Amino acid sequence: MVGGGVVGLLIAYLCAKIPGTRVTVADTDPGRAKLAQAFGCCFALPESCPPSQDLVFHASASAQGLDTALSAAGKEAAVVEVSWYGASTVPVALGGPFHSQRLKIVSSQVGTIPPDRRNRWSFDRRLSAALSLLNDPVLDLLISDRMSFEDLPDQLPAFLTEPQGGLAAVVEYPEPSARLPHPLELDV
The missing domain is CATH 3.40.50.720 (NAD(P)-binding Rossmann-like Domain)
Structure with a gap:
């Protein structure tokens, strides 16, 4: 590899x-x-x-x-x-x-999936297989950063461009009670 x-x-x-x-x-x-x-x-x-x-x-x-x-x-x-x-x-x-x-x-x-496998490997089967593979806690080692959704505009560019930046970031969204208003709900 x-x-x-x-x-x-x-x-x-x-x-x-x-x-x-x-x-x-x-x-x-x-x-x-x-x-x-x-x-x-x-x-x-x-x-x-x-x-x-x-x-x-x-x-x-x-x-x-x-x-x-x-x-x-x-x-x-x-x-x-x-x-x-x-x-x-x-x-x-x-x-x-x-x-x-x-x-x-x-x-x-x-x-896409090769034609000879498409009938057996539906989207649901592929998703199920991928999610089951993610159950291994060792894969959590790939997560190098956590960023709040609100801070993404400030933090994400540096995360994506720094030469020795992190591997994967978890984006933490606000709690449902603290959700951001929908654009149609804003008084402009």
């Missing part, structure tokens, strides 16, 4: 639950090592990423991370690209080992 953000750590957590697997989270932030270990994974800085892996997930959303993922993939292995780049163009090193090792880059898209 290259990229130890929320998505990368959740994928690593799930993969580590598969019997017989050994999962390494590679990230530039050594502070993610404790999280990786709590999720049952090993940790490595990108330059120490173990080579010859059977399958590599990439979630760093950076060209350097994709290079790391490709260099960690073993012969004829696949790199599953789960990063979201938006409209950005990302250079990919497709020379050298990419061809000689017969590597594959597989796109991951979470918005």
Whole structure:
């Protein structure tokens, strides 16, 4: 797993639950090592990423991370690209080992289910499975911040842009008795 953000750590957590697997989270932030270990994974800085892996997930959303993922993939292995780049163009090193090792880059898209699984995996079944997986208290380690709904305009921009910012924030909404008025209820 290259990229130890929320998505990368959740994928690593799930993969580590598969019997017989050994999962390494590679990230530039050594502070993610404790999280990786709590999720049952090993940790490595990108330059120490173990080579010859059977399958590599990439979630760093950076060209350097994709290079790391490709260099960690073993012969004829696949790199599953789960990063979201938006409209950005990302250079990919497709020379050298990419061809000689017969590597594959597989796109991951979470918005739809493959046609051969849609009949069995309804929205309700997927939601039920996701909610049951969230029952593991170790996942609470992903929550790094708490913000009140009223403070979001002031706190959220810094949370989202600081290079070593938190992983996930819980938004605390006002009590129902202290709810914010609906715009139509305001005297303007």
